[in-house]
Amino acid sequence: MRTAYGVETVRAAERALMARLPEGTLMQRAAAGLATACAQLLGRVYGSRVVLLVGSGDNGGDALHAGARLARRGAGVTAVLLSPGRAHPGGLAALRRAGGTVADPGAGERLIERADLVVDGIVGIGGKGGLRAEAVPLARAAARSRAAVVAVDLPSGVDADTGEVRGAALRADLTVTFGTHKPGLLIDPAREYAGPVRLVDIGLGAELPADPELEALQHAEVAALLPEPAAESDKYRRGVVGIAAGSARYPGAAVLAVAGALRGGAGAVRYVGPAGDAVIARFPETLVSDRGPKRAGRVQAWVVGPGAGDDAGTVAEVLAAEVPVLVDADGLRLADAGAVRARTAPTLMTPHAGEAAALLGVSREEVEGARLAAVRELAGRYGAAVLLKGSSTLVAPAGGAGTVRVNPTGTPWLATAGSGDVLSGLAGSLLAAGLSAVDAGSAGAYLHGLAGRFAAQGAPVGARDVAEAVPRAWRDVRAGALGPGGTG
Template sequence: MLRAYRSDDVRQAEAPLLERGVPLMDRAAAALATEVIRRVRALGNRVPGTEVLGLVGSGNNGGDVLFALARLARRGVSASAILTGTPHAAGYAAASRAGVRFADAGTLRSLAESAEVWIDGLVGIGARGPLREPALEIVRELEEVRVGRPVEPLVIAADLPSGIGADDGTVPGLALRANVTVTMGIAKPGLVLDPGRRYAGEIVQVPLGLEEFLPSEPALLSVGARDIADMWDVPGPDSHKYSRGVVGVMTGSLRYPGAALLSTSAALAGGAGMVRYAGPRETSRLVVSQHPEIVTDMGRVQAWVLGSGVNMDDPEAASEVARRLQESITAGIPVVLDAGAITLLGSIDVPSTVVITPHAGELAELLAARGEPLSREEIAAAPSRAARLAATLTGATVLLKGSVDVACAPDDPLWAQGGAAGWRATAGAGDVLAGLLGSILAQWGDELADLGKGHGIPARLAAAASYIHGRAAAIAYGTGRPIVASEIAGAIPQAIGEALASTGE
């Protein structure tokens, strides 16, 4: 499980190590230089003679780059540096002794045009807001050079690409896009969250021994394959269909019958012991014809999926969704609210056992109803903030869908899941995610009902569902082709199986 920490937490964790004399900067510089050498060799180039341009700010990131340049120069690299302020004194001295050439901003373009590698150390993790001069002009000129080069340079960021928010991934202005980010000590949220992660490239984490000094609760977590066994209920010899979780599904309509089929397909594929379908009679026939395992008689359920494809303009349908939501809240049963059903939270507060699954447009509509208008573009620019705001205003757990899915409850850590193939963004994929999430919530339904509150569990399960959904999309995508939502649902069992196999299950 990836754990990311705020920049203030990282700096505080570094302090006791620095007091002990631990050479953190030397370790960081060694890792940075090693990564440059490894990447140069991977491109089939010789290290001696390779031109490397260091972009050096006045902070510790700049010091890391100076010491790295010194190491590279001693290996025969042709190393140059552009300084944007007063450099780290010891790093400057080491680079000077090693023969690193220092140039002024007037030579930036010519150096950038010839260097095979750029190392970005312009600003550190403590920077806030958009880039300011002289870093702003340097990044602007570098991006112009990059576009004009026949072969793009390899850009390696030290700790964080310059211009992105370390704690939230926001990009309030220009930022220098990296191919690789060598992050020191521990990951930062801005490397995981959109839109910042799009500038980070491949993430290489350098252990510095900070772990024992970091807070027990990270700012952000991300589920990996090896975490799934702790969240998915793997049946044992005494399991039966009721102990494995029963999902109630009220989705679909005459207008959108496919939503019923997709959500129930995913609920079945997610491993629930039973799926009860409570949608319109016409869609019931469709669902049962495709999945004879579906039960249409109502009885005990341990989670509900409400809203996908439901016509909320139909008073009868909207009233039925609202009734099931209120009954579930009273009974402590977890609920997934998708699509139009999310609008029910425009005027009511709910516990965190209610999970809403909006995309940016649906979240904008909900926030406007709550008196906190944000445009779709503003949400996309800072999705973690928007998701946390919605959770705080409604009490619900929010799973904000995007290229990086963000999940959070009002007070618990943020979860972020990225890396899914772009082809996942297809009609019906959200219906599949809602059904899959309902399946895993049902497996935890009795425990959540006993607890009476979410205690962060629904957000963690939402992240797990997002991870499996992304893996299923990758399996359906295969070697690279368009996919449809039904293929994602069909690949869910394989995605779960592969994740469980990674832990020896």
């Protein structure tokens, strides 16, 4: 499992650890890991040209000490000092002793154009807002150049705590972070600037609290959540999920939600709605009813909303049920907020950014630019767990406080009509099988993303293809968890 902690938590952990270690130990550990990553990216260190972009904080010190290590191996290293009078003195002395040189920002663009590697040590994890004006030309030069760009701890210009990018920021080909991931490295839009992330262990683990700000499940954790039938199981013991979805205009939404539900671990699927003929034609194993949710038969969880049109009555009837409920698509628009907050059984809401924006009364751009804040706000307002779909899908617990989960398995090919309906059915089935709202949302998103990868394999994919790939994803998760270390 990948975990991420906020800036203040990381700083407190660093202070506690530094109090027990000789001065400078943590910076040397970080610099050693950074230098190793840079050397591996370069391939051949001797004779390579390395430019360090150095700000006034400890990230600049890390960059300078790492640059000194590369210079001792034969690299030509030049540090461009954005705040010459405030550069880390120990790091600057180490670089000069190793044969490195120093330049002012005016020479930076020319140096970057000729570089093999650029190390971004401009701003540390406490930076807010975009890059300052003097750093913007250097970031643009790095983007134009052929040099590989390595960010120290996180790319300069992104927000470590929230993943927001509120101005110009530097894009990295690799980010080397220390001690623990920071939330911004796992959440878009900042995640897009980070590239692959390498975590360097500097000994913080014992100083960090048990509950992180953010966590990303991997194969082993998801495998532990997935239901597995026992010898005495029957279809009812495995759970029955009800699907209240579709309309005369959108029968396909019902079919796709049922497709996801049938592959989600519950023992049976009940369908209620006007698309019964389309559902039974595609999935004859479905238990179909046109008598409404109350008279459909017993279920352990409901999914309501995909393709529902304006059927507010069905949405209200499902919300009144005393079983877990997943609300998606039209159901989000039709659901009474008071009825959602009044529920005692678990509720999972699954909006995309546009739906979340409508619920919050803000623009879609605001949601996409501050995804962590948006998912917490929704979970707090509705007293429900919330799965915010998107390039980095987030799952927040009811109320919005506590650890948020981020899904690492998605693919842009999942941005296709009906894909969300499949996810709703899949996660709803996991709810019916006994998972909590957060676990059902997290495991469902993980399997859905993995199925999207398998179905697409670099080419356009349809929602039905994603549903059909869920069993392969399920098997891959199980096999990965059993293998050496798993994957994810």
